[in-house]
Amino acid sequence: MRTHGLSSDTTKLSRRPETRRSPALYGVVSFKNYAIAILPLHDNGEVTLIGQHRMPLADYSWELPEGGGPIGVDPLESAKRELREEAGLVADDWRQVLRFQLSNSVTDERGFGFIATGLAAAETEPDETEALRIVRAPFRQALDLAVAGEMPDAMTVAMLLRAYHMAKEGELPHALAKAMLS
């Protein structure tokens, strides 16, 4: 879960001199963590989504399992941990399929998007202390919600569209692509 973003232990607000083209100072939010989004893609074409309350936008939202990790830790390791903790899943196959700069006019937050397949229930239960809800939905339904603006988290939108692109371009196993697009 991507939280604690601006507590003083994870970010700092700094001011740097801008280029000579502009004498103005420039405010930047610096992140010590990167962001992670995981698309858990089941063999039958379903995806696992997480529902959670997002304080900054004051509403309940559905999105992919997301989280973060400290810079210096392999994003894949952080992704495996987040998938287990948030969705209660482990995966046989992992592919990093997108890189992000999330709000590059004002922060240096970077993100990584993974597709996880070969899914199975983890031995441990997901951490429910953050009031997460876990659902499985057909890929098409999730994609439709994303493009309709009903699931607007930027990494979620981009990852669902990337999976569609991969299915159409032959970058996923044929049977999986067929199950997703049916």
Add this chain to the structure above:
Amino acid sequence: MRTHGLSSDTTKLSRRPETRRSPALYGVVSFKNYAIAILPLHDNGEVTLIGQHRMPLADYSWELPEGGGPIGVDPLESAKRELREEAGLVADDWRQVLRFQLSNSVTDERGFGFIATGLAAAETEPDETEALRIVRAPFRQALDLAVAGEMPDAMTVAMLLRAYHMAKEGELPHALAKAMLS
């Protein structure tokens, strides 16, 4: 152009009490502006991209024309202004095709993505004071760069993938979709 994000006139850093589930305080960056991304899609299947130096990430990046507008102003009006100022273009047809929450664990920044078609040169030159570079590239080439992580701005990635999705799903004119995907 999305700049000035954290200068004191556009944002404030506030602390709100979190839900009863957690007694911790929660830091939120509040935006007075929303973000805009425009995909200028030419009849021949090319897209217009903007190159610019991004202070927060300390590198030069290619992305779609992007900008912002004050909350309360119609995002479409802000999009038209940004396309003219950044890309030197006007468009006959505008479609809002994505909504975003850009970094929803730590900010309340919202974004809107538009596809602009029926493009023509604006009568006024684009504003070059921000050291922008303007190029036209085949849609496929732009999409390939985005999915390869070479053009990682989140709205740019999502909008190029959305345009691919629209072309494949019959949501764009047939001739345009064919030119984009060839």
